[in-house]
Amino acid sequence: MSSTTSISHDKLTRLIGLATTPELIDVRIDEDFALDPRLIPGSHRRSHKDVALWAPQYGGKRAIVICQKGKKLSEGTAALLRHNGVPAEVLEGGYEAWRDAGLQAVPVSLLPPLDHRGRTMWVTRARPKIDRIACPWLIRRFVDPAAVFLFVTPAEVEAVAERFNAVPFDVENVFWSHRGELCTFDVMIEEFGLSSAPLSRLATIVRGADTARPDLAPEAAGLLAASLGLSRIFSDDLEQLEAGMTLYDAFYRWCRDASDETHNWPNRRPGA
Structure with a gap:
């Protein structure tokens, strides 16, 4: 007790x-x-x-x-x-x-080296939409709450990673990227040992939204719409990331606690 x-x-x-x-x-x-x-x-x-x-x-x-x-x-x-x-x-x-x-x-063997303030550092392409918001959310919520994310010109991701000791993700030919039908979010859940029923459900939604497969989950279309809407609202990638953290917090809590709940506006008019 x-x-x-x-x-x-x-x-x-x-x-x-x-x-x-x-x-x-x-x-x-x-x-x-x-x-x-x-x-x-x-x-x-x-x-x-x-x-x-x-x-x-x-x-x-x-x-x-x-x-x-x-x-x-x-x-x-x-x-x-x-x-x-x-x-x-x-x-x-x-x-x-x-x-x-x-x-x-x-496993700590998969964690990036820490900077002088004890934080991991990651780098990916600018103008994130789905996977490049979902992955930072997963890292901050389950791996390193203080993680730093750099969004840079696509052609410079690998060079920035090398020069600033950051780990590239969601770009071609790196460890943290798509594998077959799996998106980077799927890969991170598996490699970091984070598999759980709620995260697996969320991963299916992310995969459906990120790979144009709305048939994978009914919620995938909603995540795609919300993600594209955020990308239009925010021109600053870090501001978009902060807004996206709340979006994925909500999707995760739905996957964990509320997926069986329904909602119907009650009609209480006399005689209804």
Whole structure:
């Protein structure tokens, strides 16, 4: 049973992928991390040894601390965070309990190198429509909440990637791109170990919208219409991305929580 300073993995799974997900801080020591070098989706590593140095970065945020077994390292780190004014909880059972439950975990071997501020950096073609908004949404919600996205002239994507140590995506002849009938969003879900019923449903919608296959899902036409509408509203790609984050938040929550719900305007006129 969760206490006021701990949270179960069942409850945490309901928080991951949302715009309001708490900061997830992995404080496993290197030896434990080497046993399974994967991260709970959206989490990032910190050392328990210098909590006082990085605690101020989480001011005003809720944090959940993860160690190997949910004992001394996470308990102590969470307590120090609370001492610094950060509401912090411990994941019960730690990473081991999460792993043993067969829950999603992101392999760090596939993550781009971090910049000097601890962020991953990605680059793709300018003027995004569907896949190039869906993929950043997936990365920020399930891989790296602080990820940086560069939208550049198509011919310069690979050169920018090399010069700025960024990872190219949704362009030809790179790892993160279409594969057969799968779009880049599908590939990222599979490679990052993020498969779930809601994300698989969303991936079908994205694929239908991105590859002119509205027959794949009734919602694909709606996503295409909304995406093209956003591209007309915003001339700035980053502003469009921010608006698109809300769009995909809504589609994800529908896929996860509301796909069985219907709506009909009730006619309550006398005699109706």
